Amino acid sequence: KKMKRVLKCIFCLWVAFLMMANAPPASVAQEESGQAAKGEVEKKRDLGEWWHRNPLTYNPVPEEFLYHFEATYSWDRVTGNFTSDKHDLGTLLSLRKKIFTYNLRYAFDKRNVAKPKDPPNQEENRDLRTSTKHEIHNDFRIALTKRLYGAAGSFWLEDDYIKIDKRLTYYGGMGANLLNHPRLKLDVFGAYGYEEKDRTSDYHDIYLMVKDWGLEGSIKNYEPGTQSYSLIYLAQSARAYLTRSLALNQSVTYFVDPDENDRYRWKFNIGLDIKLTKHILASISYEEEYDNDADSLLGVLKRDATKGVGIKISF
Known part of the structure; x- marks a missing residue:
């Protein structure tokens, strides 16, 4: 021993x-x-949450290549056209080098859209019972001053819920950071753009069926092919840090055709991010969408409201 x-x-x-x-x-x-x-x-x-900040607000401007990724899953209850449940998946990739920032957003949702009092054959009609949506948003920004930035980008949408096979939106414009307080950020953005929209084959089949019945006169704004038009795109977003682990997010987007004022849509969103660990957050959100161009052929209502809870991973 x-x-x-x-x-x-x-x-x-x-x-x-x-x-x-x-x-x-x-x-x-x-x-x-x-x-x-x-x-x-x-x-x-x-640095901190640099993806929420203008790079020129740093002194000096970070030289290194920055990246950020987050993914969110949420379960939502939708009211409006139908009372339905929806599963949402959203991702965000942000890349930055000096004054240049690129954001790539992808959103996917799958919902059950069957109504409780639908006809007995609803179980056989799978198109009635499920619907999917894909949306991609590309956004490229260049910081001009501590408060101003230029941006160009595009939206791509596919949504069989409203019978849109493809909707492409291109835009370019200017934005401003109105408030850049450590606990409160407020941004506004305005752009001019161009949009193309194609309907699904189901949409056209419905019109042909109505036409066979001799009721095509009751259909307004039927879109036989690709629809092309100009757009004005306006956006506002805010983020408030209530505590170290609680942040309030709010945003509004608005699209309008300057040549046809009845063609417009907007989306309002407000939510809370609750920090659980360094990289995991819980989320609560409320969203309203309004589309004044909703087609009478499909019987689609103009307004939908969504309440959701989810989990977010952020790196």
């Missing part, structure tokens, strides 16, 4: 000696430690 203790002591002494021999001088170590700590503090102080 004594020999084991001696061997342990010798081993510990050798380890301590080797560590001391390889250690830098105290002054150098303190200097390096101080610089590392200072660099870490500056990095945390400077």
Whole structure:
């Protein structure tokens, strides 16, 4: 037992000696430690949630390549055209180099749209019972000043719920950071754009069926082919940090055809992000969508409201 203790002591002494021999001088170590700590503090102080900030608000502007990814899953209850349940998946990828920022958003939702009092054959009509939606938003920004930025981008939508096979929207415009307080951010954006829209084959089949019945006169604004028109795109967004673990988000988007004022749509969203861990958040949201161009052929109502709860992963 004594020999084991001696061997342990010798081993510990050798380890301590080797560590001391390889250690830098105290002054150098303190200097390096101080610089590392200072660099870490500056990095945390400077960056934070950089994807919500104009890069020119940093001094100096970060030189490194920055990236951010988040994914959100939520379960929603929709009221409006139908009272239905919906599963939403959304992702965001943000990339930044100096004053240039690129955001890529993807949204997917799947819903059961069958009504409780539908005809007995509703179980056989799968198109009636399920619906899917895909949307991609590309947004490229360049910071011009601490408050102003230019942006260009596009939206792509496919939604068989409202019989849209493809809707492409291109835009370019200017935005402003009206408030950039550490606990409150407020942005506005305005752009001019162009949109193309194609309906699904089901949409045209419904019209042909109504036409066979001799009721085509009751159909307004039938779209036989690709519809093309100009758009004005307006947006506003805000984020308030209520506490360290609680943030309030709010946004409004508005699209209108300047040549045909009846063709417009808007979306309002408000929600809470509740921080559970460094990379995991819970979310609560409420959203309203209004489309004044809803087609009478499909019997689609103009307004939908959605309440949802979900989980978000953020890196």
